[in-house]
Amino acid sequence: MAREPVIKRPPQQSDYRDDDRDLRPQRMHEMVGQREVFARLEIAIDAARKRREPLGHILFDGPPGLGKTTFAMCIPRELGVPLQIASGAALTAPKDLIPYLTNAEERSVLFIDEIHRIPKSVEEFLYPAMEDYRIDVTIGEGVNARTINMHLKPFTLIGATTRSGMLSAPLRDRFQMREHLDFYSVEELAEIVSRNAKKLQVQTDPAAAREIASRSRGTPRLANNRLRWVRDYAQSKADGRITRAVACDALAMQGVDKLGLDPLDRKYLETIARVFGGGPVGVEAVAHTLNISADTLIDEVEPYLLRSELLVRTPRGRKLTPTAYEHLGLMVPGKDPPADRPTLFD
Ligand SMILES: Nc1ncnc2c1ncn2[C@@H]1O[C@H](COP(=O)(O)OP(=O)(O)O)[C@@H](O)[C@H]1O
Numbered sequence: 001m002a003r004e005p006v007i008k009r010p011p012q013q014s015d016y017r018d019d020d021r022d023l024r025p026q027r028m029h030e031m032v033g034q035r036e037v038f039a040r041l042e043i044a045i046d047a048a049r050k051r052r053e054p055l056g057h058i059l060f061d062g063p064p065g066l067g068k069t070t071f072a073m074c075i076p077r078e079l080g081v082p083l084q085i086a087s088g089a090a091l092t093a094p095k096d097l098i099p100y101l102t103n104a105e106e107r108s109v110l111f112i113d114e115i116h117r118i119p120k121s122v123e124e125f126l127y128p129a130m131e132d133y134r135i136d137v138t139i140g141e142g143v144n145a146r147t148i149n150m151h152l153k154p155f156t157l158i159g160a161t162t163r164s165g166m167l168s169a170p171l172r173d174r175f176q177m178r179e180h181l182d183f184y185s186v187e188e189l190a191e192i193v194s195r196n197a198k199k200l201q202v203q204t205d206p207a208a209a210r211e212i213a214s215r216s217r218g219t220p221r222l223a224n225n226r227l228r229w230v231r232d233y234a235q236s237k238a239d240g241r242i243t244r245a246v247a248c249d250a251l252a253m254q255g256v257d258k259l260g261l262d263p264l265d266r267k268y269l270e271t272i273a274r275v276f277g278g279g280p281v282g283v284e285a286v287a288h289t290l291n292i293s294a295d296t297l298i299d300e301v302e303p304y305l306l307r308s309e310l311l312v313r314t315p316r317g318r319k320l321t322p323t324a325y326e327h328l329g330l331m332v333p334g335k336d337p338p339a340d341r342p343t344l345f346d
């Protein structure tokens with residue numbers, strides 16, 4: 001008789017810190033925006049429920065704060081199945097993944113956040129788990145090592161990544177659905193701000209909600225953070241109500257400008273303008289100058305600057321656009337200086 005491998009229990013769900021618990025939508029219908037993604041998921045979830053089969057594996061990608069984790073946490077609630085959460089960074093070897101896989105109940109969801117951070121060995125271990133619901137486990141060491149084949153219950157893997165380009169093609173191809181989340185419109189963010197202002201029980205003018213929304217870089221997580229700060233400011237410096245003027249003052253104090261850029265965003269643009277002549281320049285060089293990791297710039301700073309056409313990526317590196325110069329109130333190379341320096345904050 002083969003001895004059963006020792007199986008470690010996965011960490012309890014309560015270990016997972018959710019900073020956004022109070023504002024995170026709990027069900028998919030509470031989510032705002034991403035209508036196409038929503039519609040496709042709704043169909044897939046409905047069909048899986050009717051067939052009583054596990055939902056196909058899903059990969060979410062897109063910049064931070066756009067709803068990947070929220071979707072991943074809502075889906076099992078819609079399906080009425082348990083959820084396990086793992087972080088790609090913590091899965092350093094196949095053995096780290098075994099407890100999650102062997103504990104996965106039939107049709108349950110295993111969510112792996114930052115899945116691009118798992119090493120190749122873990123990736124390869126996942127292939128048969130995703131495809132055939134089985135894993136090959138090696139027990140013992142050296143000459144005594146044996147490989148046993150374990151069957152898993154049919155489950156759904158949901159992966160989230162800010163860098164789908166870093167996933168190997170074989171892993172990407174094993175996801176039946178791949179959904180890209182894009183930045184939100186100002187209207188959608190204003191809706192999120194208004195709803196969350198109610199949840200936080202703070203009176204907010206529609207114009208103020210719109211102002212906060214338009215300064216949140218298309219990102220719900222930032223809209224929520226900005227709203228929390230504006231609420232604090234309104235309660236400490238004003239009468240507790242959020243008006244447009246209060247929102248503008250509060251956000252100016254944080255260095256959040258009209259476009260929603262924060263001091264780091266502007267420092268990034270200014271560094272390219274001043275130190276690198278507007279580019280093209282490699283992101284590593286900018287990262288060195290700013291003394292910040294290139295990953296942070298690539299994941300958190302650049303996507304919105306690219307999207308709002310302040311920055312372009314060329315084969316030779318990053319380059320500022322004339323819009324960026326105008327926004328920063330700098331002279332566009334080869335053009336006359338602007339008549340008056342634009343104001344950043346109102
Ligand atoms: N579609 C949405 N509707 C309402 N709020 C959202 C939506 N997407 C994200 N949020 C809010 O933004 C926060 C961050 O989203 P999250 O799913 O954690 O982003 P990601 O995992 O993509 O980094 C959530 O806690 C939630 O409050």
Ligand SMILES: [Mg+2]
Nearest residue numbers: 068069113160
């Ligand atoms: Mg997340």
